[in-house]
Amino acid sequence: MFSVTDSADRGRAPNIRDVARLAGVSHQTVSRVINDHPSIRDSTKQRVLDVMGQLQYRPNRAARALVTHQSRTLGVLASQRSQYGPSSIIQSIETAAQDAGYMVSTANIASTDEESIVAALDHLNAQAIDGLVIIAPQVRVFRAISNLDLRVPFVAMNTSEGTDEHAIGVDQVAGARLATRHLIELGHRHIYHLAGPQDWMEAEARMRGFLEEMNAQDVRTTAPILGDWSADFGYHAGRELMRVRDFTAIFSSNDQMALGLIHAIRDSGHEVPRDVSIVGFDDIPEAAHFWPPLTTVRQDFPELGRRCVAQLLGEMANSPIGSTARIQPELIVRTSTGAPSF
């Protein structure tokens, strides 16, 4: 029986040759065991595995990366990641990547200017990532990517109609239509849309869904208001809107802005849903406890993250998973919506 510290106690972690020596084979044989090479006799394989266990051997990622030219690292380009949506997605990406033996490195876009995007991409680039997931204002990011020519497979939380092969995600258009239809069916005819920042594809898609549904149902629309996803913005927009009050419902493109809207409506001396109905988007865990509890569109963020990774790994292996069906969002009706009162 070998002692665990037999030869490894040179202060360093055991390497492939330490294992080979103890198992009485060449280091290359050990390497073959690690990589599941077919032509290794079972008895040999078992012996090597036993020694690896004893020594608590772990392959050195750096050495491996050096020779394979693969870092087994995925990059995530994110922004606003303290928000519920992005952070849930990142979390599930992380978990899925971990299961696939990849690590994840995240870079944040500090502000939304081009320079900050380039800095973030640069940081990821310096790490020789094998693939990239983009959760950020994509219009600008795509521009920056093509300028830098990052030669890396990537996927993006995206919403285009299926023509784009990098596309993946929840069917935001359908979700927005669900929300809008709900308001129309309640009898609302004067509906505003508080959208997200213009260069976020999610924002654009939700806006599109809103407009499509309004047109389909022959309801006259007004120009959407472009927000920044924050509750503060929702509040200020709400105060402005309530000065005119030419509407009976607002569809907000996320729950935080919806919260701000509700606050503003109340501060203006009105009530939700009696005077104004509000629908949000995302179904953050707090939405059920807003006052009134928020009608919203639920997205399956964890599933989204998992699919991202699956799709990306597929592209990296040059065997892209065909066009996976988009995840269908679900309308959650709570009490922030009701029939118009007039």
Place this chain on the structure above:
Amino acid sequence: MFSVTDSADRGRAPNIRDVARLAGVSHQTVSRVINDHPSIRDSTKQRVLDVMGQLQYRPNRAARALVTHQSRTLGVLASQRSQYGPSSIIQSIETAAQDAGYMVSTANIASTDEESIVAALDHLNAQAIDGLVIIAPQVRVFRAISNLDLRVPFVAMNTSEGTDEHAIGVDQVAGARLATRHLIELGHRHIYHLAGPQDWMEAEARMRGFLEEMNAQDVRTTAPILGDWSADFGYHAGRELMRVRDFTAIFSSNDQMALGLIHAIRDSGHEVPRDVSIVGFDDIPEAAHFWPPLTTVRQDFPELGRRCVAQLLGEMANSPIGSTARIQPELIVRTSTGAPSF
């Protein structure tokens, strides 16, 4: 003038020898330039830098890691990272690490059992991280760490009295005392505390602050309720508490649970703050828009992340930054608190 693609177009990224050849020096000289070695003549250095620019040369991290035994990667052990606090902290850690030339790899603790903690630490361990930041239920994590003997410097979001050298963070005890004192000064004498999960040090510290202040002011306390940070839990706890209603105020150890409490109080036919005053903790961006806007204790999360990284890098360089002053939290008084009505 050299062509950019002169010798690099072997399909691979240029390496140190490509640079050396074009600059007419040995590769070792290039290495010295990269590492700012003092004894390089300025003219030589400049020539090398020029070539590096032309080739868009980037040192290969894997090769470097292989020989230096440093990955320039920091690990973050997190849980509940979709919540505002953890995710803000992670974001600022990421940014600070990036500025220092480190990358960050995050591992999530799926559930809170020991096994899941070990899996997460294992994942980080496989990446040869140079340092570790812990944002998680620390009691269990510490146990797992000492079992695994991760030989890595680490810091933890922590709150012990300054004796622990790994400690860093916001003075949670002081924050909790601030919140509690505010309630007592308003005249409340029957105050509950809705605490976080038992093995989170933040939860423990906030609870301690609550009890200390109650004792200091000679107010009789009841046993704190242990929650799980979620709004749902706050709601259910609130429903239970309102059946007895032997209190006039609740100090919740985070804002989400406070939101749930408010919801439950309203659903029980009562009002905040008329019947019950509520104080939260964290000051998430939505807190100002709750109904009623939430009195809470603000923490500077970004600063916290920055300090974590600074402290960790210090420990890694064996020159721990002395005991930095703890960050002092701030009481934000909004309208969820008022004098008791009886």
Place this chain on the structure above:
DNA sequence: GCGCTGTCTGTCACCGAAAACATCCCTGTC
């Protein structure tokens, strides 16, 4: 003029794995 010192640069070995290539041995075939 000689040796010493210090500055600058080059040569060689090494980190820990995987790939390419080589070797050995066994089996089946004609």
Place this chain on the structure above:
DNA sequence: GACAGGGATGTTTTCGGTGACAGACAGCGC
């Protein structure tokens, strides 16, 4: 019985850097 074929394993090279050491050369004191 010679030989092709292939499974199992070993040897050498390679990846792209860094560190240890060596060497060239200039300046300086005696």
